[in-house]
Amino acid sequence: AQSVAQPEDQVNVAEGNPLTVKCTYSVSGNPYLFWYVQYPNRGLQFLLKYITGDNLVKGSYGFEAEFNKSQTSFHLKKPSALVSDSALYFCAVRASNTGGFKTIFGAGTRLFVKA
Amino acid sequence: GAGVSQTPSNKVTEKGKYVELRCDPISGHTALYWYRQSLGQGPEFLIYFQGTGAADDSGLPNDRFFAVRPEGSVSTLKIQRTERGDSAVYLCASRAQRSPLDEQFFGPGTRLTVL
Numbered sequence: 001a002q003s004v005a006q007p008e009d010q011v012n013v014a015e016g017n018p019l020t021v022k023c024t025y026s027v028s029g030n031p032y033l034f035w036y037v038q039y040p041n042r043g044l045q046f047l048l049k050y051i052t053g054d055n056l057v058k059g060s061y062g063f064e065a066e067f068n069k070s071q072t073s074f075h076l077k078k079p080s081a082l083v084s085d086s087a088l089y090f091c092a093v094r095a096s097n098t099g100g101f102k103t104i105f106g107a108g109t110r111l112f113v114k115a
Numbered sequence: 116g117a118g119v120s121q122t123p124s125n126k127v128t129e130k131g132k133y134v135e136l137r138c139d140p141i142s143g144h145t146a147l148y149w150y151r152q153s154l155g156q157g158p159e160f161l162i163y164f165q166g167t168g169a170a171d172d173s174g175l176p177n178d179r180f181f182a183v184r185p186e187g188s189v190s191t192l193k194i195q196r197t198e199r200g201d202s203a204v205y206l207c208a209s210r211a212q213r214s215p216l217d218e219q220f221f222g223p224g225t226r227l228t229v230l
């Protein structure tokens with residue numbers, strides 16, 4: 001069965017500092033991994049996706065994520081946080097080798113960036 | 116262009132009543148997903164359509180829930196004999212058939228409250 005864990009309910013970081021939002025996953029076979037962001041009063045928006053290839057994936061708004069197969073992790077990172085990055089972040093996974101498209105989301109991590 | 120739209124934005128009903136929630140995907144998107152998001156949780160997969168057919172309905176919690184997409188565009192999620200535990204935000208997402216990023220575009224959701 002597929003699952004996603006986001007161990008932190010909330011991450012606090014000062015503006016200008018690097019940020020990391022953690023995600024670990026469990027899936028049979030090779031994973032497709034995603035990060036989505038949800039701003040207040042707005043729908044979920046796609047940030048980035050890992051399929052295969054380079055372990056470091058670059059996405060929207062300066063975000064990137066690092067895929068680590070041995071640790072089954074896909075942590076979201078940004079070198080310098082902005083106050084406007086404050087939002088709810090979701091990690092998601094789906095199996096790539098079954099032909100199915102069922103996507104499993106984590107519970108979310110709320111990011112607060114303080115000026 | 117227009118994004119994914121969902122109607123109504125809010126629905127209040129009484130326990131035991133029947134409700135229909137509508138999703139208008141992005142034009143041309145063949146894939147359509149329904150999710151349920153409870154407070155403090157990530158989106159929970161309900162069902163996935165490819166065209167008119169439900170390719171994966173394994174997330175529907177029980178037989179009170181049903182979804183259709185008769186012409187491969189608009190979809191309706193139907194809930195019979197609603198229960199208080201059905202209260203949540205119901206999200207719809209669509210995806211292009213050949214999207215290289217496998218990106219799902221989410222609607223704003225329908226907030227369902229069962230009294």
